[in-house]
Amino acid sequence: MAPGIQNQVVSDTTLPAVIPESNQTPANNATELLFTLKNTVTLVTGGARGLGITLACAIAEAGGHVACVDILEQPLPEEWAGLEKIAKRSGLWCKYYQCDITNEPNVEQVFDEVKQETQRLNAPFRGTVACAGIQQKQPALEYPGSDYERIFRVNAVGAFLTAKYAARAMKATNVHGSIVMIASMSGNIANRGLDCSAYNSSKAAVQQMTRSLAQEWGQYGIRVNSLSPGYIRTAMTDALLQAEPELEKTWMAGALLGRLGAPEDFKAPVVFLLGSGSSFMTGADLRVDGGHCASA
Numbered sequence: 001m002a003p004g005i006q007n008q009v010v011s012d013t014t015l016p017a018v019i020p021e022s023n024q025t026p027a028n029n030a031t032e033l034l035f036t037l038k039n040t041v042t043l044v045t046g047g048a049r050g051l052g053i054t055l056a057c058a059i060a061e062a063g064g065h066v067a068c069v070d071i072l073e074q075p076l077p078e079e080w081a082g083l084e085k086i087a088k089r090s091g092l093w094c095k096y097y098q099c100d101i102t103n104e105p106n107v108e109q110v111f112d113e114v115k116q117e118t119q120r121l122n123a124p125f126r127g128t129v130a131c132a133g134i135q136q137k138q139p140a141l142e143y144p145g146s147d148y149e150r151i152f153r154v155n156a157v158g159a160f161l162t163a164k165y166a167a168r169a170m171k172a173t174n175v176h177g178s179i180v181m182i183a184s185m186s187g188n189i190a191n192r193g194l195d196c197s198a199y200n201s202s203k204a205a206v207q208q209m210t211r212s213l214a215q216e217w218g219q220y221g222i223r224v225n226s227l228s229p230g231y232i233r234t235a236m237t238d239a240l241l242q243a244e245p246e247l248e249k250t251w252m253a254g255a256l257l258g259r260l261g262a263p264e265d266f267k268a269p270v271v272f273l274l275g276s277g278s279s280f281m282t283g284a285d286l287r288v289d290g291g292h293c294a295s296a
């Protein structure tokens, strides 16, 4: 506190009835409207299965049109049928695009196609979730440089290209959009019993990329935040657990809520980050890890 003002009563009588920032923020709305994605289009990479398609369902349940992008030729049939059902129920558009997020012309083309759909739908392109990622367990002493590069190419460069074309589309239409980068708690900690130096480093890169892009794109009203999950049971972790079942015991030792995560645990966090409720949030990391990083 500045000297001389210790005993002064700070008066708020100079504040106007409605502060100017309240007139500026899209969050100045009824709370239920802060979590709606109605009349918006969002693109989700890694949207063929696992976390990505669950997040796509959350977006549709929040009223948004959704494009799912993945390297796989087709999305998992059962999951895709679930998404289509939600979309049909609410008169929403959803479409699957096969795309390798490390192939820049391919990424640009998909964003162009989605932009055309937004015109047809008369709904702004307002959201992107960069969820595609790969994992590899390999002791660092034997890690081939080419594999290390492959992990970075998908998890860091692919995530960057996704964010770049998302921001270009938003800027071109003057839309104040939200980009969510799926990182990991492994960007903050080195997982016990899991030799994944490339994956962990790539996720730390995603977290720092988030801050850097937020710094550059805030001037266009484009927000960039990362969402860092803890252990989630998906195809990615299932492969690790099947190869080494004893890993689950190590993971559970840090599970303060007594369980691993489910893809559904990330539905509300992603809708919050995409919606206007998080209007004042950019360059931040939202860690959702069942308490894993809170205890040693």
Ligand SMILES: NC(=O)c1ccc[n+]([C@@H]2O[C@H](COP(=O)([O-])OP(=O)(O)OC[C@H]3O[C@@H](n4cnc5c(N)ncnc54)[C@H](O)[C@@H]3O)[C@@H](O)[C@H]2O)c1
Residues within 6 Å of the ligand: 045, 046, 047, 048, 049, 050, 051, 052, 069, 070, 071, 072, 099, 100, 101, 102, 130, 131, 132, 133, 134, 154, 158, 182, 183, 184, 185, 228, 229, 230, 231, 232, 233, 234, 235, 236, 237
């Ligand atoms: N499962 C976990 O415990 C966990 C924890 C923290 C973070 N994450 C992150 O969540 C995201 C989703 O993981 P998941 O568990 O659902 O895994 P997943 O393997 O089921 O899904 C990842 C998806 O990314 C796609 N993909 C891979 N390379 C691609 C490329 N070059 N172009 C386009 N798509 C590509 C895959 O085909 C797959 O559908 C990843 O970024 C992952 O790192 C997962």
